[in-house]
Amino acid sequence: MSGRVSVTINVAQSINGFIAGRFGRTVHISSEEDWKRVLELRMKSDAILVGANTVINDNPDLYTGRTDAQDKLPLRVLVDGRLSVPTHSRIFDGRGRTVVFTANRERNMLNCDLVYSDDINIPISFVLEKLSDMKVNSLLVEGGATVINDFIMAGVVDKFSLYVGNILIEGDGIPLFKPGITIPGVVNSWERLGDGFIAMLDAEKLKEELIKNGRRRS
Numbered sequence: 001m002s003g004r005v006s007v008t009i010n011v012a013q014s015i016n017g018f019i020a021g022r023f024g025r026t027v028h029i030s031s032e033e034d035w036k037r038v039l040e041l042r043m044k045s046d047a048i049l050v051g052a053n054t055v056i057n058d059n060p061d062l063y064t065g066r067t068d069a070q071d072k073l074p075l076r077v078l079v080d081g082r083l084s085v086p087t088h089s090r091i092f093d094g095r096g097r098t099v100v101f102t103a104n105r106e107r108n109m110l111n112c113d114l115v116y117s118d119d120i121n122i123p124i125s126f127v128l129e130k131l132s133d134m135k136v137n138s139l140l141v142e143g144g145a146t147v148i149n150d151f152i153m154a155g156v157v158d159k160f161s162l163y164v165g166n167i168l169i170e171g172d173g174i175p176l177f178k179p180g181i182t183i184p185g186v187v188n189s190w191e192r193l194g195d196g197f198i199a200m201l202d203a204e205k206l207k208e209e210l211i212k213n214g215r216r217r218s
């Protein structure tokens, strides 16, 4: 609902609400069927965005499954205020264009375009404005939790698909939402997929509930 860039969030969580294990340990939550759906989503998107910790912990290339050299590869987008990801990360493999939003002008990075923000907490509106200038119409936000919550709170999410995998993750994993909050009634629809299920969430209602929870706690 940014007006110009259509934003989809897609993420997978365990039954008990975690998107990764302890200290960000990578856990494969998606079933084969869900992975196929994710690849289709990637193929339909002009750009795919992740946060610094996702690159540090998972090191995704964000292209997996796109083997056709003729294929139009989506833009890979990293939001990394301090520019702390390793230079050898797979998103810098030079296979396609990568854009990095950062506030750190001291460090250089090869195989990417650096877009500077004056604010270390880069506003989502700034990211969307710049992506729109780059002719991005559709953006897929893959995570992690920090990035996803920032997009929800910015009120710019058009679609939100959440896969709940048939897996439990240790209790000190990375939760999709902060512990200690209550969010009722935000699932618009859900259906079985593989051995888990896919839920479509109401991002606007989710935002309202997160704000209410914040008020209750303060």
Ligand SMILES: NC(=O)c1ccc[n+]([C@@H]2O[C@H](COP(=O)([O-])OP(=O)(O)OC[C@H]3O[C@@H](n4cnc5c(N)ncnc54)[C@H](OP(=O)(O)O)[C@@H]3O)[C@@H](O)[C@H]2O)c1
Residues within 6 Å of the ligand: 010, 011, 012, 013, 018, 019, 020, 023, 024, 025, 026, 027, 029, 050, 051, 052, 053, 054, 055, 057, 058, 079, 080, 081, 082, 083, 084, 120, 121, 122, 123, 124, 142, 143, 144, 145, 146, 147, 148, 150, 174
């Ligand atoms: N299950 C799934 O579908 C899925 C998908 C993706 C990721 N993950 C998991 O998610 C975990 C990481 O989640 P996370 O919440 O810790 O991290 P994250 O969202 O991947 O990255 C957060 C970090 O990115 C930088 N960043 C993000 N937005 C920013 C902004 N607007 N301005 C400036 N910097 C910004 C900050 O780095 P600095 O702190 O350095 O400033 C921030 O701490 C990984 O372990 C991964 O396994 C799971």
